[in-house]
Amino acid sequence: MIRLVFCLPVGLKPGTVSYLRLEASVPPGEVGQAQLALLPRAAQSIGVWPAEHSSLLAVQLPAMPASRLQAALAGALEDRLLGDWALQHLAAGPREADGSLRWVACCERSALRQSLAQLEQAGREVARVVPEAALLEPGWACLQRLQGQTLRLLWRDAAGEAAWLHLQADADASACPAAPARLLVEPGLEDLARRWFGDDIALQPCDRAQWLARAADSPWDLRQFELAPRAAAQRLWGTLREQLASPQWRRATWLAGLLAGLQLLGLNLHALQLSRERARLEAQLQATVSQALPGEPAVLDPTLQMNRALDQARQRVGEPTGDGLEVMMGEAVRVLGGARPVALDFARGRLDLRLAPGLAQPAAMRCQARDLSCSVSGDTLRLQAAG
Numbered sequence: 001m002i003r004l005v006f007c008l009p010v011g012l013k014p015g016t017v018s019y020l021r022l023e024a025s026v027p028p029g030e031v032g033q034a035q036l037a038l039l040p041r042a043a044q045s046i047g048v049w050p051a052e053h054s055s056l057l058a059v060q061l062p063a064m065p066a067s068r069l070q071a072a073l074a075g076a077l078e079d080r081l082l083g084d085w086a087l088q089h090l091a092a093g094p095r096e097a098d099g100s101l102r103w104v105a106c107c108e109r110s111a112l113r114q115s116l117a118q119l120e121q122a123g124r125e126v127a128r129v130v131p132e133a134a135l136l137e138p139g140w141a142c143l144q145r146l147q148g149q150t151l152r153l154l155w156r157d158a159a160g161e162a163a164w165l166h167l168q169a170d171a172d173a174s175a176c177p178a179a180p181a182r183l184l185v186e187p188g189l190e191d192l193a194r195r196w197f198g199d200d201i202a203l204q205p206c207d208r209a210q211w212l213a214r215a216a217d218s219p220w221d222l223r224q225f226e227l228a229p230r231a232a233a234q235r236l237w238g239t240l241r242e243q244l245a246s247p248q249w250r251r252a253t254w255l256a257g258l259l260a261g262l263q264l265l266g267l268n269l270h271a272l273q274l275s276r277e278r279a280r281l282e283a284q285l286q287a288t289v290s291q292a293l294p295g296e297p298a299v300l301d302p303t304l305q306m307n308r309a310l311d312q313a314r315q316r317v318g319e320p321t322g323d324g325l326e327v328m329m330g331e332a333v334r335v336l337g338g339a340r341p342v343a344l345d346f347a348r349g350r351l352d353l354r355l356a357p358g359l360a361q362p363a364a365m366r367c368q369a370r371d372l373s374c375s376v377s378g379d380t381l382r383l384q385a386a387g
Contacts, residue, residue: 004042020212036122047126051133054107056162063099094219129222133162135214141180
């Protein structure tokens with residue numbers, strides 16, 4: 001599966017954004033910059049929300065249902081947020097094994113909503129939005145080059161809370177925070193990192209592709225609550241409705257509706273013809289039975305009345321009837337295939353045979369092959385006369 005990871009734009013003029021196109025069979029991926037509408041296509045798109053526009057806060061919340069989570073986050077962080085907390089978007093971090101919550105991401109709701117709207121206008125939608133600071137583990141930091149001599153130092157403390165600092169390359173070491181447990185550093189900044197944090201700092205190279213690749217497998221997602229992605233069916237219906245409302249599709253829609261109406265009319269006419277044919281055949285059958293049974297006062301069920309008349313005629317000449325014991329036992333002998341019933345129960349038109357365990361179901365299959373009416377209940381096979 002091809003995945004696309006890119007930095008989400010902030011502001012009214014998005015310009016170009018950095019992206020990483022990941023393909024499982026071709027590591028480490030394609031890195032580049034492009035406008036939103038010109039980003040490469042992928043099966044899954046993942047956005048990275050800049051660290052300068054979000055915060056990671058530590059909390060201690062027990063496991064709770066999703067319906068109560070948003071109110072619980074607001075209550076736990078209301079006194080820790082700068083500005084109006086109602087304007088902030090809070091998203092829960094990955095849950096612990098017991099369902100409890102330790103970290104929360106916070107960002108300005110309007111800014112994130114505006115960025116998502118720009119993506120929709122460009123014909124794109126991200127499945128997940130990962131806060132950039134969450135790409136670091138607690139106690140780690142990252143040193144990156146922004147533009148020119150401007151550098152960015154992003155870190156998370158031992159509690160998991162994140163902070164960032166923009167520095168110039170000639171800044172003094174006193175401007176930097178305490179040395180982290182491990183420092184991710186872009187190629188070319190190793191000497192500067194040692195000058196700021198000492199020679200004993202544990203450095204790990206991390207270029208732009210490796211940095212964005214961390215978001216591909218991150219469990220974080222800012223698209224929660226009112227910013228959650230719409231269901232696939234809703235997106236498909238919205239796109240289809242917009243297409244059908246366009247002028248170039250309006251004529252095709254009318255033509256499709258006309259063809260559907262003609263098809264429905266044709267089906268109704270065919271059903272009417274079939275109904276008339278059925279009425280004609282039923283009338284013909286009743287007339288035939290009335291001629292064959294001149295003494296019958298009225299013909300209500302031609303098939304049933306004809307079968308009864310035939311059975312009465314067989315009884316008068318001493319022949320077995322269709323629902324008699326002799327006929328049904330003959331059918332049972334053919335169906336049982338040599339098996340002997342343990343017990344039997346006969347009523348006119350019905351014969352119940354209790355068989356040894358495991359023999360009823362094969363006998364029922366032989367009934368179906370002979371177009372006989374039968375049913376199985378446990379080890380009992382029931383044969384019913386036709387008609």
